Amino acid sequence: MKLALFGVGNAGTRIVDQLLDAESRTDRPLTDGNVLAFNTTPSAFADTSHIDDERQVVIGDIHPDVSRPEDLADESGEDRREGVAGDPELGVEVARDDLPEIRRALDLVDDTEVDAAMIVAGLGGGTGCGLGAVLLEELASIYELPIYVLGVLPTSEESDRRAWTAARAVRTFVPLADAVFPIDTESWLASAESDDYDELNRAIATRLVSLFGAGERETAAISELRMDPNDLKRTLDVGGLATIGYAETELEEVSEGWYRRLRRLLGLDVPEREPQTDAVSIKNLVQRAADSKLTLQCDIETADRVLLVLSGPPKELSRKGFETGRYLLEDKTGTVEILAGDEPLPEGSRITATILLSNVTGVPRIETLQRRAVEFQREQDDLSASDPDDLSAATTLSTSDTQRSAGNQSTGDDQSAGDEQPPSDDHGFDFQEAELVDQSEADSEGESTSSEDETEEEPTPADGDTADDDTAATESESTGDGSAAENEPQKQ
Amino acid sequence: MKLATIGVGNAGSKLIDRMLEFEQETGRDLCRHVLVINTARTDLAKPDHVPEDRRVLIGDTHQKAKGHGVGGDGEVGAEVAKNDIDEIRRVFDDVEIHEVDAILVAAGLGGGTGSGAGPVVIDELQKMYDEPVYGLGVLPGEYEGGRPALNAARSLQSFVTKVDNFIAFDNDAWRSRGQTVEEGYEEMNRELATRIVTLLAAGEVDDSDVGENAMDSSDIMRTLDTGGVSSIGYASTDLDKPEGLLSKYKKKEDDEINSMDAAKIKGLVRRAVNSRLTIPCEVSSADRALIIFAGPSSMISRKGIESAREWLEQEADTVEVLAGDDPREDSDTLAAVVLLSNVTETPRIKEIQNQAVDAQNKIKELDAVREEEIASLITDDDNELDPIV
Ligand SMILES: Nc1nc2c(ncn2[C@@H]2O[C@H](COP(=O)(O)OP(=O)(O)OP(=O)(O)O)[C@@H](O)[C@H]2O)c(=O)[nH]1
Numbered sequence A: 001m002k003l004a005l006f007g008v009g010n011a012g013t014r015i016v017d018q019l020l021d022a023e024s025r026t027d028r029p030l031t032d033g034n035v036l037a038f039n040t041t042p043s044a045f046a047d048t049s050h051i052d053d054e055r056q057v058v059i060g061d062i063h064p065d066v067s068r069p070e071d072l073a074d075e076s077g078e079d080r081r082e083g084v085a086g087d088p089e090l091g092v093e094v095a096r097d098d099l100p101e102i103r104r105a106l107d108l109v110d111d112t113e114v115d116a117a118m119i120v121a122g123l124g125g126g127t128g129c130g131l132g133a134v135l136l137e138e139l140a141s142i143y144e145l146p147i148y149v150l151g152v153l154p155t156s157e158e159s160d161r162r163a164w165t166a167a168r169a170v171r172t173f174v175p176l177a178d179a180v181f182p183i184d185t186e187s188w189l190a191s192a193e194s195d196d197y198d199e200l201n202r203a204i205a206t207r208l209v210s211l212f213g214a215g216e217r218e219t220a221a222i223s224e225l226r227m228d229p230n231d232l233k234r235t236l237d238v239g240g241l242a243t244i245g246y247a248e249t250e251l252e253e254v255s256e257g258w259y260r261r262l263r264r265l266l267g268l269d270v271p272e273r274e275p276q277t278d279a280v281s282i283k284n285l286v287q288r289a290a291d292s293k294l295t296l297q298c299d300i301e302t303a304d305r306v307l308l309v310l311s312g313p314p315k316e317l318s319r320k321g322f323e324t325g326r327y328l329l330e331d332k333t334g335t336v337e338i339l340a341g342d343e344p345l346p347e348g349s350r351i352t353a354t355i356l357l358s359n360v361t362g363v364p365r366i367e368t369l370q371r372r373a374v375e376f377q378r379e380q381d382d383l384s385a386s387d388p389d390d391l392s393a394a395t396t397l398s399t400s401d402t403q404r405s406a407g408n409q410s411t412g413d414d415q416s417a418g419d420e421q422p423p424s425d426d427h428g429f430d431f432q433e434a435e436l437v438d439q440s441e442a443d444s445e446g447e448s449t450s451s452e453d454e455t456e457e458e459p460t461p462a463d464g465d466t467a468d469d470d471t472a473a474t475e476s477e478s479t480g481d482g483s484a485a486e487n488e489p490q491k492q
Numbered sequence B: 001m002k003l004a005t006i007g008v009g010n011a012g013s014k015l016i017d018r019m020l021e022f023e024q025e026t027g028r029d030l031c032r033h034v035l036v037i038n039t040a041r042t043d044l045a046k047p048d049h050v051p052e053d054r055r056v057l058i059g060d061t062h063q064k065a066k067g068h069g070v071g072g073d074g075e076v077g078a079e080v081a082k083n084d085i086d087e088i089r090r091v092f093d094d095v096e097i098h099e100v101d102a103i104l105v106a107a108g109l110g111g112g113t114g115s116g117a118g119p120v121v122i123d124e125l126q127k128m129y130d131e132p133v134y135g136l137g138v139l140p141g142e143y144e145g146g147r148p149a150l151n152a153a154r155s156l157q158s159f160v161t162k163v164d165n166f167i168a169f170d171n172d173a174w175r176s177r178g179q180t181v182e183e184g185y186e187e188m189n190r191e192l193a194t195r196i197v198t199l200l201a202a203g204e205v206d207d208s209d210v211g212e213n214a215m216d217s218s219d220i221m222r223t224l225d226t227g228g229v230s231s232i233g234y235a236s237t238d239l240d241k242p243e244g245l246l247s248k249y250k251k252k253e254d255d256e257i258n259s260m261d262a263a264k265i266k267g268l269v270r271r272a273v274n275s276r277l278t279i280p281c282e283v284s285s286a287d288r289a290l291i292i293f294a295g296p297s298s299m300i301s302r303k304g305i306e307s308a309r310e311w312l313e314q315e316a317d318t319v320e321v322l323a324g325d326d327p328r329e330d331s332d333t334l335a336a337v338v339l340l341s342n343v344t345e346t347p348r349i350k351e352i353q354n355q356a357v358d359a360q361n362k363i364k365e366l367d368a369v370r371e372e373e374i375a376s377l378i379t380d381d382d383n384e385l386d387p388i389v
């Protein structure tokens, strides 16, 4: 499937860069150059190596609330917060102000060349969440393509504000996007050797490229059971949250033995090399992928649809293993909507199994995140209720990453007054608003999630019969030609 | 028989391709018209023997398909075919129907294109032509899971009601171990092509003199006239094996002596019926049956044919059994192919239907709660967090 990629914020930019790296490394043309990176912090573009300059778009750089690198010359560490400095509402505001800029950049992407669009962002970031949401709205209104979001969740070590931002991002993106792939950073960083993002970003890229890039390699042999872009689309059609599992088996590099070399030299038939895998090892590989650390940890029994891609040298892909692997997924997830395909890579040195689980609903990580967000929001509300004018109280509690913005808000009040939201004295971090949304309004918001999938179970494709009638149509009517029995026996 | 053959979807197209290969290899001339129809551009590149201009992509302008398949969804397959029905009709226009005796539509019933577009194509053909339209349908194996089973169970109803006869092939029965995904279907497709071409090509030897026992196209069509689901059995024997290299010399002189005795001929038919049928079934549930011997006519004794026919009459428990030969003088094998028409006891079809009902129930359950579950997942318990835009 061809994807247009849109990186938003620091996390989004870095992950898209990794994706492009994986794309060229694995020789799977996934984007065909249809890539953009948006940020409120120009400096984040510095560490990218695969995104052209013209495709790095700085947004909000003239907005008075956005901190520019030169404003921060004296700051360092946690305090050195550029851009919208973790404020999602400011992120929304600058993105709306700069919509013309965003639209101009979108002209660089040819949406007729791709099968879907994907926004990549850190959901806890002010830019990732705020600008991401505006971009999502924009793409949804101009593209007739499915739009997916890959969103990094913050860890428990990050500030409560990030958790709060991410929880709201989930609440915002899921109804707007065709599917959201949250990245469970917590469980990934816990086991990483170092705690920088490189390893995680690479893992994300590997999974996405194995999934979306399957079959895109131009020289690839035609597969027997090819994954078509529509197979992926259909799997993700159900909306909600999606997650990816992955496992690989390295194949031994077998050097040519004397016997084979001799035969080759003598021009004799060289016997086919024995495959290194069999049905059992392929099935086990699928099992490992299902049990692997998912991009979002979840109860896989709650998955709605599933897709499996097996990639590797065709002679290593046992059909029986493939089929039992697929059957195993049906058993483990309890869903029958399972599509499976192969990607023959004759020169490949490994076999990989990639599993997409769509609309998973048993996700403890999201619940934890929401609880933390609600607590944070309540604290903020209490603070501003008991002492509405004391700005500093609010900012002290909301951890270091707001301080920079608080100090930088000289003109902030005027700005937020122009916003559609009720003006707030808290620099756009307006927690009271939450309470303004009454239950019924929020409920209908929730229902609008369903816009996507209203196709009803239709009866039999071509005619009106229904299939749940399990009496065999064949049996009842096939004997139809009653006259046959009365005919004279035919003698030869 | 002279056929117009149409492959719908990936499996259907591959089967037609194998049929063409087999008829070329054996000097038969069954498929007078060929057409493959698919919703996936890449799959249309697969056939080796289908001319480029006989490959039709449908749904390339359909929002849900766009030339990339239909995601295994039979409903989309049907929708896409209906939308492009004019285009399909236009390609049919080339078929000089008076040249053919019947039309054969091949499809994999587990896939979205085969199961959905197949019946639409058949409907159209039935409207346009008086000639019988036969279906050749691949049933998915149990291990392919619930979705293909659901596609197949629903599509089977459409196929069987629309075609004049449905020849079934059960992937499960033909599943074998130790094969790769790539070669897995290859062997099966060859086996099926051998059976179907050997059966239907009978009565089409133009230049050679028609033997006294020769089977005629109308006999085959009569047997297929029952409607319902049919199964094919096949067995063959190498004629010159025992004699080794000298056989070519000896054969001519020894023809008389070599002619197989009745017991051997009957044995071959028994082997065909007891071998793996294209779809396993209770032989006695067949409505009509037909035996064709393909090979040098001198090998096939009249007495042998008669005793084989009588044996099958017993087995199939029907008096409607035809038997005859399809003279292939150059062939170095003698093959017996047995058509069991309208077999009603086919355990696999029951199994697929049960699997499909389970699948449909599961799908309905998930559909019912989907939106609610998503909404509750993304909303905190008391709905205090509101969206950002
Ligand atoms: N996986 C991954 N996560 C990252 C990376 N960089 C940042 N994050 C996480 O993404 C979230 C958002 O951080 P940023 O992307 O820096 O923020 P932003 O969207 O640019 O917005 P600001 O708040 O304005 O800086 C945080 O929770 C980070 O922990 C990265 O390279 N990889």
Ligand SMILES: Nc1nc2c(ncn2[C@@H]2O[C@H](COP(=O)(O)OP(=O)(O)OP(=O)(O)O)[C@@H](O)[C@H]2O)c(=O)[nH]1
Binding pocket: B008, B009, B010, B011, B012, B014, B015, B038, B039, B040, B069, B070, B071, B072, B073, B107, B108, B109, B110, B111, B112, B113, B114, B115, B138, B139, B140, B141, B144, B148, B169, B171, B185, B186, B188, B189
């Ligand atoms: N016997 C046999 N069965 C096949 C072959 N290829 C696919 N199948 C079976 O056919 C079904 C899938 O149908 P396909 O024809 O591949 O799919 P399609 O009809 O093109 O539809 P989509 O791919 O969903 O658009 C499954 O049940 C497969 O097991 C083949 O070459 N031989």
